[in-house]
Amino acid sequence: MIDRGARNKVAEVTRHYLTGLATNFEFDDALFSLESHDPVIKAIRDQLWLLYDDLCEHKHEGVWAISVEQHEIVMRIMMFLKTDFEYQWPRVPSWYSASRPFIRLLTLGFGSRMLDRKFAFKDHENVWPFHNPEQLAQAKNNPT
Template structure:
């Protein structure tokens, strides 16, 4: 279904963010306050979440590729096209490994009893969890330059066809200063990375438990033209 009012809300928030009228925190609040049964709105909001920082407030910081991607999302929102992901759940040997490791920690906890001493035992299991995550990332196929240039469309001709149906759409030109902005100082990024991984190692057994569930894979965008 097409929910034009909610699409317009998403457009308004996105245009305000691209125009530097609002910062990341307000943008995050506005797009996540949108409640709709329109799958296109849901998928666009989900896609936008990966392109800003919701821990540190900042003005928009996008590469040229990301900027063009946002413009294509705006084109879809302004049209009557409908967008959705096809998703599949997949099992593999690393899921079994994650649950076996989590079970192993559970047996150690039962044998030694619960207490602060288990933090030391959690370290090797946290390292196993990080290794599983790195392995899964290495197995993810990298999109081609053509796919990046068209995403979430399947072809350039499909982009042109939709633009012909939305003649009022005007692509905003990219401003070079947008890509030069800095969200955090590199030292802050390094500290954040170290803190997150230290926390991950200490809570590794819990991470392993959740890593044992089947992975959700986004196979491809499916765009239905009006």
């Protein structure tokens, strides 16, 4: 189910944060106050939450600016939000996303590999949130 309103809102508040029009607190409030049944909204929120410190207020600048790798992912997120593609990745529980680094450390990588296989979240082609390279190419070739 595609929720065009929610997708547009997430794209807008993300752009506002990245351009310095909104603080991380304003960004966080806007992201997490949004209700939607579109599965990509939760998945994207879980990823965007990793871009900022939610304990002290700041803008996206200086030490708080995202890395080149993070910027690439955020640009794919923004492109995906403007498409009408259904989100097709498996649902990864929030507890796993938050605790994966600790699971990896405590189990010397075995536990996270086992759970990664279970949740089948492997993005070898770096296309997430798109499902495959063809969807990404289509979005790049037909921007909205």
